[in-house]
Amino acid sequence: MWIGTLILVYHNHFRHCHSQNPEMAPPVKVMLAIETRDLSKSFGSTRVLQGISLTVNAGEFFGLFGPNGAGKTTLLRILTGQIEPDTGTVVTASVPNTDPIRLKHRVGIVPEAETPPTFLTAQETLELTCRIRGLDEIQGRIEKWIRFFDLEDKKDILCRDLSKGERQKVMLAAAFIHEPELLLLDEPFINLDPIYQRRVREYLQGVASEGCTVFMCTHILEIAGRLCDTIAVIHEGRIVEQGRLEEISRGGDLEEVFLRAVEGVAVA
Amino acid sequence: MWQSLSVRIFKAMMKEEWRLHQSLVGPLGSGFFPAMIFVFTTFLAVAAPLLLSQMPTATILLMLHAASVAYGLFVGNFGSIGEHVMTRRLGQVSMIMQMPQTYPVSFRRMMAVFYAKDAVFYLLYSYIPLTLGITVAAPMAGASLTGVVMLGLTTFLAFMVGMGLSFTLSAVFVRSRLAGLALYVVLAGIIAMIYPLELVGPECLMPSLGYWASREPYGIGVSVAASFILASIGVALMKEKYEAKQSRYGDSLLEVDRLLGFMGKLSPIVAKEWIEVRRSGALGPVVFSFSGHLLAIYLMSWVFERGVGVDLGFNVVFYSGFVGFMGVMTYSFITNLEHNEYLNVQPVSVDQVVKGKLAVYFALTAGVTALYVVGLGVMKHQMGMVPLGLLLAAATSVYVVGVTSYLTGLWTNTMFFDARIILRFCAAVVPPMIVAEIAALLMPIRPAATYAVVAVSMLLLLVSLPILRGLERKWAGTTFSFVNTGQ
Numbered sequence: 219m220w221i222g223t224l225i226l227v228y229h230n231h232f233r234h235c236h237s238q239n240p241e242m243a244p245p246v247k248v249m250l251a252i253e254t255r256d257l258s259k260s261f262g263s264t265r266v267l268q269g270i271s272l273t274v275n276a277g278e279f280f281g282l283f284g285p286n287g288a289g290k291t292t293l294l295r296i297l298t299g300q301i302e303p304d305t306g307t308v309v310t311a312s313v314p315n316t317d318p319i320r321l322k323h324r325v326g327i328v329p330e331a332e333t334p335p336t337f338l339t340a341q342e343t344l345e346l347t348c349r350i351r352g353l354d355e356i357q358g359r360i361e362k363w364i365r366f367f368d369l370e371d372k373k374d375i376l377c378r379d380l381s382k383g384e385r386q387k388v389m390l391a392a393a394f395i396h397e398p399e400l401l402l403l404d405e406p407f408i409n410l411d412p413i414y415q416r417r418v419r420e421y422l423q424g425v426a427s428e429g430c431t432v433f434m435c436t437h438i439l440e441i442a443g444r445l446c447d448t449i450a451v452i453h454e455g456r457i458v459e460q461g462r463l464e465e466i467s468r469g470g471d472l473e474e475v476f477l478r479a480v481e482g483v484a485v486a
Numbered sequence: 487m488w489q490s491l492s493v494r495i496f497k498a499m500m501k502e503e504w505r506l507h508q509s510l511v512g513p514l515g516s517g518f519f520p521a522m523i524f525v526f527t528t529f530l531a532v533a534a535p536l537l538l539s540q541m542p543t544a545t546i547l548l549m550l551h552a553a554s555v556a557y558g559l560f561v562g563n564f565g566s567i568g569e570h571v572m573t574r575r576l577g578q579v580s581m582i583m584q585m586p587q588t589y590p591v592s593f594r595r596m597m598a599v600f601y602a603k604d605a606v607f608y609l610l611y612s613y614i615p616l617t618l619g620i621t622v623a624a625p626m627a628g629a630s631l632t633g634v635v636m637l638g639l640t641t642f643l644a645f646m647v648g649m650g651l652s653f654t655l656s657a658v659f660v661r662s663r664l665a666g667l668a669l670y671v672v673l674a675g676i677i678a679m680i681y682p683l684e685l686v687g688p689e690c691l692m693p694s695l696g697y698w699a700s701r702e703p704y705g706i707g708v709s710v711a712a713s714f715i716l717a718s719i720g721v722a723l724m725k726e727k728y729e730a731k732q733s734r735y736g737d738s739l740l741e742v743d744r745l746l747g748f749m750g751k752l753s754p755i756v757a758k759e760w761i762e763v764r765r766s767g768a769l770g771p772v773v774f775s776f777s778g779h780l781l782a783i784y785l786m787s788w789v790f791e792r793g794v795g796v797d798l799g800f801n802v803v804f805y806s807g808f809v810g811f812m813g814v815m816t817y818s819f820i821t822n823l824e825h826n827e828y829l830n831v832q833p834v835s836v837d838q839v840v841k842g843k844l845a846v847y848f849a850l851t852a853g854v855t856a857l858y859v860v861g862l863g864v865m866k867h868q869m870g871m872v873p874l875g876l877l878l879a880a881a882t883s884v885y886v887v888g889v890t891s892y893l894t895g896l897w898t899n900t901m902f903f904d905a906r907i908i909l910r911f912c913a914a915v916v917p918p919m920i921v922a923e924i925a926a927l928l929m930p931i932r933p934a935a936t937y938a939v940v941a942v943s944m945l946l947l948l949v950s951l952p953i954l955r956g957l958e959r960k961w962a963g964t965t966f967s968f969v970n971t972g973q
Contacts, residue, residue: 300830300965319833319962327831335828337765338758342739343828349743349754350832356740374734376765393831 250309251276251400251431252297257306259292266292268455270306274433274448276399279426281446281463282435283476289455290435291330294404297433298327311400323351326393330404332385334377340364340388341373347392363391366421367414382409390418401425403434407441419445443472451479491591492599499582499603507903518905520615527619532626544698548688550637551644551695556782558648560815561608563656564601564720586726598721601653605646613642640694643709647692650716657723681785735765755834755842759820763846766823772816776851779812780805780858802868803926803939806859806875807919809851810886817847817887818898826896826966836961840891841954847887855879871929874939878922881943881950888953889914895961918942 252274259267266289274280284290295301297310299318308315311324334343341360348356364373367387377385386409393401401422407415419441426432426445436442442449449466451459459466459479467475534546583600586593617638624634651673659666679685689696689705693712696705742757749756763769787800820843829839859879863872893911894901901907925938 298831300967302963319835322831322833329827329831331827333825333827335758335762335826336824337762338739339735339737341737342735342761345737345739345743346754346758347832349740350834374736376733376735379732389828389831 249276250274251278251311252280252433253307253309254297255307257293257296257303257308259289259296259301259303266455267296267303270452270455270457272450272457272460274431276431277426277429279422279432279445279447280434281442281449281472282433282452283437283439283442283449283472284435284452285480288452290452291404293452294330294402294433294435298322298325298402310402311398324398325400325402326396326398328389328393328401328403328406332382332389332409334380334385334388334392336378337376339374339376340369340380340384343377343388344391344395347395351396353396359395363395366417367391383411383414386410387414394421397425398430400431401433403432403436405436406434407436407438415441439472439476446472449475451476453480492595495582495585495591495596495599496603499599500606502582503603503607507900519903519908520611522905522908523612524615524619524622527616528623531620531623531629535628547637547695547698550641551692552688554641554644555648555651555692557612558645558650559652560648561604562649562652564597564604564653593726594721594724597724598717601717601721605649608645608649609642613638613645616641636697640697640706640709643694643706643713644692646713647694647709647716650713650720653720654716654723657720660725661723681788733765749845752838752841752845755838756845759839759842759846760849762823763820763850768819768823769850772819772850773854775819776812776816777854777858779815780809780854783808783812784862799927799930801926801929802859802862802866802871802875803878803929804923805862806879807882807922807926809855809858809879810882810884810915810919813847813851813883813887814890814898816851817843817890818894818902820847820850821894821896821898828966830966835958836895836964836966837957839966840895840957840961843896844887844891844954848883851883855883874936877943878926878939881946882919882922884950885918885946885953886915888950892953892956892960895964896966918946922946 250273252272254270254272257267257270258265270289270293282290282293292301296303296308296315299310299313299315299321302315310321313321313324315321334340335346338346341364344360344363345356348359353359364370367390369384369387369391372380372384377388380388390406393403406418406422410418415438422432422434422445432445434442434446443463446463448461449459449463449472450457459475463472463475583596585591586596617634620629620634620637621631624631655666655669655673658669676686676691680688680690687696689699693705693708696708697703699705738761739754739757742760743754746753746756763772784805787805826839856876859875860872863869863875889911890898893907902911922939922942925935925942928935929939
């Protein structure tokens with residue numbers, strides 16, 4: 219049976235030697251962090267996205283809002299190379315959606331639901347992330363994020379035995395640990411208590427001010443209103459509002475923009 | 487009220503099961519599976535008088551019922567399902583089974599309905615097509631319609647006893663590992679009393695088989711009662727609450743990763759897979775079931791030889807050829823341990839995790855396979871055949887499990903319900919296996935057959951290389967949520 223293992227090892231080395239390691243690729247100056255053209259996606263007979271064209275500039279803090287089932291998560295999954303659109307093109311962090319591994323090397327992703335590995339501890343989950351991403355100074359990076367989320371006394375517990383909030387912290391740490399140039403976050407504040415919501419918010423503001431692009435979907439409009447430079451509102455699979463927050467809010471708050479875009483309601 | 491709620495949950499679970507199958511393998515693939523069983527059984531029933539003219543009916547019945555018990559044992563391992571649900575090892579899949587978390591319905595009731603649903607599902611999906619297949623061929627096979635219906639009933643009851651046994655054993659095991667092990671020893675004792683001690687008849691484990699000896703409904707009644715009692719014990723042993731425990735472990739990942747450094751980029755993935763097997767408690771069951779299946783082949787052939795009264799001349803090389811087939815179940819078991827959805831956001835592709843699981847599979851089965859082949863060599867006084875047996879065992883294991891991983895990826899258990907995949911698997915695996923096994927049988931009378939075994943083994947190993955390379959092309963574009971969304 220070791221013959222099988224040897225074949226696997228040989229094949230793995232073969233791939234390793236003949237493909238470019240994305241970590242070794244020279245850094246590319248990203249001007250547009252995300253660019254989509256005419257994206258459409260259907261699941262069976264249900265059209266989830268229709269003609270989505272979006273641009274997010276490098277260094278922008280971008281918020282995507284929409285009612286439940288509007289297509290936010292599907293769009294995020296397309297942007298991160300998890301699924302392919304039926305039509306249209308996507309380039310995220312200078313990488314087309316058709317090369318998801320290279321794309322995921324460049325970005326940090328927080329998915330909709332927190333599902334860290336069942337049988338690894340919090341510490342091991344971050345170690346696995348570092349090893350998969352080929353990072354150096356693993357222990358230093360992990361210690362930093364364990365401290366950031368106050369997980370010192372939880373780091374040896376299996377992820378399945380952590381609370382929802384603790385799992386979310388592990389997922390956030392795994393997305394931030396390689397200091398990516400672009401963060402794609404789906405409800406990053408969910409399950410976090412106000413202390414950590416604030417801590418994560420401040421971290422995101424900090425990295426955005428240093429040039430990191432943040433693309434965030436959230437229903438917590440109060441936080442989003444304080445963070446986002448640019449927003450888009452998606453409704454029934456179409457972008458119904460897009461632009462700089464201060465321009466489209468017309469002096470109102472984000473909730474007004476949202477309701478006006480989705481329901482056509484003018485809030486007094 | 488109680489009854490009507492259970493009936494409603496039952497109907498909802500049946501719909502859920504059907505839709506889950508459709509989302510995974512499509513409506514065509516889902517409906518094709520029972521159709522395939524029907525056609526296959528019809529063909530076998532027509533050919534049975536020709537193929538088995540020398541075998542007593544009692545032996546055929548014994549083999550059919552034993553296979554049904556084994557099938558039930560394989561599918562009835564529901565004891566840990568509560569923990570799976572509560573610890574979200576089903577990933578993001580939300581199932582009706584999870585209702586007790588938020589609704590005023592007990593987990594035991596949910597489990598009872600789930601068990602009934604699975605029994606009906608296997609009846610519709612396997613045993614009714616099987617019975618219909620034999621019914622169509624009954625006039626040609628010289629069997630009466632009543633006999634065919636009774637055969638369908640008694641084999642299904644044997645399946646239910648196996649499923650009940652497996653459910654009870656797994657439920658006890660979750661409550662107390664010691665008590666679980668004690669029960670396994672008792673079961674092994676009963677099997678030993680049937681063979682080799684021959685102190686009791688096989689009806690002791692398969693009461694419905696007794697119907698064919700006496701033609702009295704006694705055995706059928708006992709089977710129904712045993713199935714019901716075993717299922718009830720299993721349900722009663724299910725916990726209503728799964729208290730939040732906090733299992734702590736020392737840091738192992740980097741250590742295992744370092745040891746596997748020779749595997750290059752694959753090493754962290756293999757380390758993760760290895761730790762999952764260890765911590766999920768699957769290590770023992772994986773090795774035990776693989777060994778058990780290999781021994782079962784030997785026992786089945788013994789039953790055959792005993793029934794016919796003729797030495798079939800199955801040698802060490804012949805038995806070695808079955809290692810690959812048995813490995814399919816072990817690989818399937820390994821793929822069921824974890825949902826892997828976490829990896830959707832990491833720069834890892836499905837094919838890399840498939841390779842990680844293959845590496846763990848080879849590591850877990852290599853020693854057992856070697857022991858099995860050498861053990862048979864000692865028992866059958868055929869030590870000279872052991873090197874060739876080891877070569878064929880390695881080749882079939884790499885090839886058959888390689889084909890399985892290529893066709894089913896990380897979702898073997900469910901993808902094999904797609905008849906199109908089963909057919910492709912059979913087309914790829916059965917012809918070379920038949921050649922290898924016939925050559926193995928011919929070795930004592932035709933020395934050239936030895937070269938044929940070597941040639942087939944080398945060919946299987948060579949063909950395995952492009953198959954394993956093909957994993958990347960086949961699975962790299964798939965998400966780890968494939969099983970949830972069908973995408």
